[in-house]
Amino acid sequence: MSASDSLPDADSPQSGPGLPAEEYVEQAHLFRTLGERMRQHMAVQELLISIKEEILSTTRLPMAMDFLAAELKLRGAFSTAMAKMPHYFTAFQTYVVAEAEADRGKFDLAVALKILEREAAYRASGTATPQGVFIFQFECLCRNRLGYDKGLEAVALDPLFDDDWRQWILTVRRQVGIIDFADLIYVRSERYIRDRLRQGLPPENEGKPALFGDREGRIAWANRRKEPLLLFAALHRQLGYPAVPRQEPIDQTPEIIPALLRRVERLETRLRLVEEEQTHGAIDLTKFYGPPKENE
Numbered sequence: 001m002s003a004s005d006s007l008p009d010a011d012s013p014q015s016g017p018g019l020p021a022e023e024y025v026e027q028a029h030l031f032r033t034l035g036e037r038m039r040q041h042m043a044v045q046e047l048l049i050s051i052k053e054e055i056l057s058t059t060r061l062p063m064a065m066d067f068l069a070a071e072l073k074l075r076g077a078f079s080t081a082m083a084k085m086p087h088y089f090t091a092f093q094t095y096v097v098a099e100a101e102a103d104r105g106k107f108d109l110a111v112a113l114k115i116l117e118r119e120a121a122y123r124a125s126g127t128a129t130p131q132g133v134f135i136f137q138f139e140c141l142c143r144n145r146l147g148y149d150k151g152l153e154a155v156a157l158d159p160l161f162d163d164d165w166r167q168w169i170l171t172v173r174r175q176v177g178i179i180d181f182a183d184l185i186y187v188r189s190e191r192y193i194r195d196r197l198r199q200g201l202p203p204e205n206e207g208k209p210a211l212f213g214d215r216e217g218r219i220a221w222a223n224r225r226k227e228p229l230l231l232f233a234a235l236h237r238q239l240g241y242p243a244v245p246r247q248e249p250i251d252q253t254p255e256i257i258p259a260l261l262r263r264v265e266r267l268e269t270r271l272r273l274v275e276e277e278q279t280h281g282a283i284d285l286t287k288f289y290g291p292p293k294e295n296e
Contacts, residue, residue: 024124026061031117035110045072064088077101091157092137099146107144114245115140122242130160131212132241139232139244148176164209181228182220191217
């Protein structure tokens with residue numbers, strides 16, 4: 001049975017703007033548990049097999065995990081398997097995992113799994129909106145330097161976005177870095193339309209629907225010409241959009257303490273030798289001799 005046979009197809013009720021909430025709940029559990037148990041230095045293939053027993057059998061995720069495990073065994077990566085299941089895993093999910101598995105990059109798979117977990121939990125909450133999902137995905141690209149060209153192309157393929165959203169996302173893809181990101185949000189918000197009408201001016205993008213609400217537009221206007229991360233933080237605080245997980249610094253304490261102890265021991269040995277030389281005028285080297293060898 002192929003992946004297309006076991007998972008929702010384009011005409012299935014499971015596809016469309018998104019999967020059922022229970023699918024996202026189980027996805028969040030998979031990504032969270034996989035990330036936690038990977039710290040125990042267990043093989044990902046074995047983890048997929050064991051975690052599968054915890055997943056609800058009424059969802060399609062167990063069948064997807066079988067395909068992931070098989071692809072991991074065959075190719076050593078599971079982003080290629082996700083790419084073959086576009087009706088279950090979004091293009092953004094596939095892109096994030098592919099970037100984490102790439103040898104050329106420094107993007108950690110542990111961070112990628114946290115991103116997928118948080119996005120799935122947000123979609124499962126029932127409060128996910130196209131605005132919130134887009135801001136979350138764009139911030140992931142920004143914070144982790146995953147590349148706007150291919151990244152935004154993957155974002156635009158999300159079934160949650162309609163044609164108006166896709167056209168705008170591809171416009172952002174062309175203009176990001178040239179036009180301030182806060183301005184890109186503001187001119188497609190209800191706040192911009194109201195400001196122009198209050199000034200007696202027609203909107204410059206007349207005929208194009210507003211993709212963001214009044215509050216998003218106000219926050220974007222307040223953060224123009226500022227660091228984009230400040231805009232993201234304000235959206236998190238004001239609108240409850242999910243925050244992007246960050247890579248935790250590596251705790252080097254277990255490695256530093258033994259090294260410091262060895263250096264302290266060497267310093268103590270040197271001080272004893274100096275004290276002995278000052279007291280007796282010479283250093284007794286016989287203590288450093290090994291046991292005498294027996295004559296053959």
